[in-house]
Amino acid sequence: MFLAVLALLVVVTSFFFSSPTSASLLTSTGSTIELDGIPYYVSTKSFASIPSTFYTQALADGKSMGTSWIPVTVVKAASVKLGTTELQSTLETFGDIDDVWTTSFLSAVLILGGTSYTSNTSTIFSGADAPSVVSSLPHGVGSEIPPGPYLISPTGDLYQPYRLYSDTQGAFTQPLISSLTVEGTYAALPATVTGIASPGIAVPSRLYYVKTPDKPLAGVRTGIKDIYDIAGVGTSDGNRAFYRLYPPRNVTALVVQRLIDAGAILVGKMKTSQFANGEIATADWVDYHEPFNPRGDGYQDTSSSSSGSGSGAGSYPWLDLTLGSDTGGSIRGPGQVQGVYGNRPTHGLVPLTGAMPLAPQLDTAGFLCRDPAIWTAAARAVYEGLPFYDQYPKRLQTIGFPTSETIAANTVVADTNTILLAFLAKIEAFLGTSATVLNYTALWDHTKPDSNLPPLSILLNRTYPTLISKEQTKNVRDPFYADYAAAYDGRLPFVDPVPLVRWRFGDSLPASELDVAVNNKTLFKNWWETHVLPPAVNNSATCSESLILYTSGANIVYRNMYLDPPVPPFGYDDSQISIFAEVPDFVVPLGVAAYESTITNHTEFLPVSVDIIAARGCDGLIFNLVEALLAAGIVSIPQAGRTASGGEILGR
């Protein structure tokens, strides 16, 4: 259907009054349009100019669409002469790899890079649907214009349309677009689409970008957890008062800047539970509603704190990569329950300049992603100098894995055990080894540095809540409260119950408790490196002496439950090995487990994943291992949607 209907819906403008004597400043911030029912945003900045005769030619052929713009498809001639077959197959590829380009952009075809296009176009395009003009520019002209969908104006200006998607899962706080006025900064996207409480997110065509060694993330559509600063826009940390109080940021967080430098396209900031503390839907999320988990019945908790990053990665095929942060599980939890890849990196792999701290001793920046190739490319871009390894340890250890004798009463556990055991058998075969059970809590009891020390469950019971509360009250709360009081006549800002409870716990402790917590953490880390897994060894072919697997299972957590009031996060479990030992801990999705949903009264499926731990500094080993497991068919690329094989998300 080449006869496109292009409807100009809104010209979005902004204005303000300056002094009464000067003229009003009226600024266009772009347009939203629909092309055959698909919404697009078009900025005011043209990408390139070509001779306006091309426009006139298209117009003369009677394919005017009711506005001054005409949709155009730009094709690059790879060879000197683009033949009919090449053109046809090129256009088929466009449809396969891109969601912004549609056949509606075939109103006119502009061929660049070849000498001429001489074939009889009616052998490709027939009847009334034929493009009004198939034309090529002289060799070399327009060589900077990448292929893909454009709109051409009467003056010959080419505009790149952004497709608008609705954030139906509530994963974003703020849709973004590159600023037109200040290079290197971002601005709120001045466009929206149909949908209740669902901002529009604008994505550019995938056809414009080619990944290169310099730009390994070229065109990768990326969402950023809203604790990282982005120049030009404010940071919320998940708190409304905090967002309002401070002006737009002037400097982009280092991690985010490295993503931008590698070619990533920032499409928006994503929801975080407040000040990156662990919150559960729905009562804990007072300031912003928790995003929706796309899997299963659509009413499972997203886990936190990188909730928006996890929800977006699991929900939207049009979103490629999200940046999260992990202090005590904030990437791994959302990765597990949304069934996507997620990495907590070695602590200190990248400076967290421009990111809100929870506890600097534990804070890390990592990704949530469906495609391991993009995950690895992001890691290479952000963790500068990280070594990669392609030989794997022969030693494989498991913590708390089921055995073939494990009897499971319910389907979730039974399916989970089956999936984990099948994966274990495959990775054993892949590595050419047999796994052994690691009971490190028992090992601690036998080898702890001082026989007076208690079991790990007591040593580390209060370590995490002490570190985060003592650090965050000092680094975030106190300056925030002081600034808010100064601005609002001594008032307090609203803060959700969870961070308040944790901060009060911090206030109840003497200052010396922070040192006690750091000391307990250090005791564990040193012991781990001595008795379980030494850190990265130079000149070792495999970096880590062993790989360690553990799992948190598939847990059913409905978001419509009434909860007990929050308490500080006491307790110790296996997910805290990596936070105290500073080792990489990667979530790898494996499959889905069936459960009977009380929401849908129907069988639904929840993701099952495994966590892989390696020695400190050996992140590159796990990234390569996952890509190798993918190549070997042992793991796969999960789809966005209701299950790992896609499907319409329920409940929206």
Ligand SMILES: *[C@@H]1O[C@H](CO)[C@@H](O)[C@H](O)[C@H]1NC(C)=O
């Ligand atoms: C192009 O091909 C069509 C169909 O084969 C034919 O009818 C038409 O005459 C051709 N046009 C030219 C200019 O060769």
Ligand SMILES: *[C@@H]1O[C@H](CO)[C@@H](O)[C@H](O)[C@H]1NC(C)=O
């Ligand atoms: C950004 O720079 C402007 C002008 O220098 C300043 O007024 C503003 O406070 C700065 N904002 C932040 C968040 O530092």
Ligand SMILES: *[C@@H]1O[C@H](CO)[C@@H](O)[C@H](O)[C@H]1NC(C)=O
């Ligand atoms: C580890 O060993 C201890 C002491 O022998 C035992 O109580 C515990 O159940 C073991 N843990 C696992 C996961 O096997």
Ligand SMILES: *[C@@H]1O[C@H](CO)[C@@H](O)[C@H](O)[C@H]1NC(C)=O
């Ligand atoms: C952990 O600490 C909390 C708060 O002090 C306490 O209530 C709980 O009993 C402790 N648990 C263990 C296993 O020591």
Ligand SMILES: *[C@@H]1O[C@H](CO)[C@@H](O)[C@H](O)[C@H]1NC(C)=O
């Ligand atoms: C530190 O370890 C001791 C046991 O040696 C324990 O009693 C205490 O609760 C721990 N404190 C923190 C903050 O980790």
Ligand SMILES: *[C@@H]1O[C@H](CO)[C@@H](O)[C@H](O)[C@H]1NC(C)=O
């Ligand atoms: C390992 O090698 C790196 C890079 O050559 C060096 O910076 C580091 O100090 C070495 N570490 C050890 C433990 O020798």
Ligand SMILES: *[C@@H]1O[C@H](CO)[C@@H](O)[C@H](O)[C@H]1NC(C)=O
């Ligand atoms: C749920 O399904 C069961 C069996 O299919 C049926 O008997 C029951 O009435 C359903 N419950 C509701 C609330 O519809």
